[in-house]
Amino acid sequence: MTDKERLDLYARTLRVRKIEEAIADLYPGQEMRCPVHLSIGQEVTAVAVCSNLKKSDYVFSNHRCHGHYLAKGGDLKRMLAEIYGKAAGCTGGFGGSMHLVDEAAGFMGAVPIVAGTIPIAVGAAFKFKMRKEKRVSVAFFGDAAVEEGVFHEAANFAALHKLPVLFVCENNLYAVYTPLRERQPEQQICGLARAHGIPSSQLHEGDLFDLSGKLRGAVAHVRSGKGPAFVEIFTYRWREHCGPGYDNNIGYRTCEEFESWKSRDPLERTAAILRKAGVLDAETEQRLEKKIAAEIGEAVKFSKAAPFPTRKDYDKRAYA
């Protein structure tokens, strides 16, 4: 990767962080009237995976979808307008934060039913194979999703038919307030995929470039037509499960655990690498932040001013 490419990748991750922080700041204003599941702390996963994808590749996601959407190139204005419930939103105000979509960017949809989009991603890969398209379909999901039967059914089918699908499990150690150890026996999640005959690897969040590099092989494998691949990436959600604040005070995880993950902030580590390499100086950092803040400010202004959907939009949407 050239310095410029590395800086660009970092900027994309910083942008996701700043956008979600802005959402957290604005949420108490009572105008974003839908659940939000922030991925602050987990952003590098989304950016590292998507840095290896093409626009024509597909991404499917879950409830914690903002990062996936933005990393795949989803439109920011339409995302914020959606969270504000506006007609200009990416679903027109029908889906909210948990149902983002931007087909033009290859972000095919997010749904909050755990594991819900895993078979859908496999189905898209099935089409790619049937039509001999060299495209990749990606399913993002959390550590809880492998507990659903539908994950295993989809993984088996994908392996059986050698489908071009990349399974990305973001293992942040919790499902809501329930730790992994209370839901799964001691085992490796990626071992489950291996048992389905899918090449699998366990990756530690590390820095962005390291992660992006490690994912390159997995995406290349999938694109080459050799079948699916599975990656389990360890990561950590900083904010509360759902909502803008923090929830370390309620007692399901310790402050020490939180602080220890936070002190290893992958975004900050990535910045440190760039600083050391002389690619990111204070002036560049300021310039990046200013640019991102301006973009967010404009998108927020746009979203707040945008009109709400009307009765007519509502009636038009019904199908059967």
Next chain:
Amino acid sequence: MRNSDRKIKYSQAVNEAVSQCMESDPAVFIIGEGVPDPKGIFGTTLGLKEKFGSARVMDMPVSENGVTGIMIGAALAGMRPVMTHQRMDFMLYAMDQLLNNAAKWKYMFGGRSVPLVIRTIIGRGWGQGAQHSQNFQALFAHIPGLKVVMPATAYDAKGLLVSSIEDDGPVIFIEHRWLHDTVDYVPEEIYRVPLGKCGRPRSGDALTIISHSYMTIEALKAAGILEKEGIFADLIDLRTVKPLDLASIFRSVKRTGRLLVLDDDWKTGGVAAEIIASVAENGRLKLKKPPARITLPDVPTPTSPALSKFYYPGTKEIISKAAELLGLNNGKKLKLLSRIPANILQDVPDRSFTGPF
């Protein structure tokens, strides 16, 4: 009616029912995603783990389908599981186990029943949208072999949950998220409210309004407004939507001759449709006006707050329909409508709620 001097929340009433059933029967246990977590299913399971230990108050993997089957097996073998779902949408993964096995086991084999309670939570508002606030009572009521219970008050929540846990068949026990914080007089000792018998929170001769769960709250608000104009509605709170207490419904409709049914579910094939069909089939009931129903429209739930006002019916819709059924003139109708408090937000239970659920 006042059953006690003690007022507690609906969520506490649910908690108490589970707790008292666990005390009296060692076969009873509770399992569900988040049951022992610090938020305790909107408060309904708080303190249970401390009281009964983690062998009887359990979390579970996010595996609704498999665990439902496992609970059916445990029930067949002699346990009385109470399984919970924070949202009804999540239990769709378990449809096969519930519909094919739980509902049919006793009938197919002529032997053991499945004493399983599925506590599941429905809701509305705060942009929860298409997959996080669905109300599926009709779907389950359609299935022979399942009972479907939908309490509207804390008193009923406790008494009906005790009856459900003690019932020998599978029961789908549906709580409404907007009811969890409502308070009512609830006796401390264990008591039962029978399944299949409706409640009658208001009596009158002008028209029959049938409701259940959260819509009973809206019905009560509407009835209060009608009363101010000297119109007394007969309110029937179903409590149980399967089996339906048709005898009580017929008795009321016979007296009033006007029927309005409320249901927080989609229109087509719903509980309201079933009630109206049953009334229509009864040749001895003469209606003065065609029966009416207020339901959700037949579209998935939108998220925008601007759309929630087209989606969720409330007091205004009930008053308007009631006025129509009563043949009131426009002036009278407007007078009634003017009594509804202004600035009601359709997407929150009250203005103190600042989201998210």
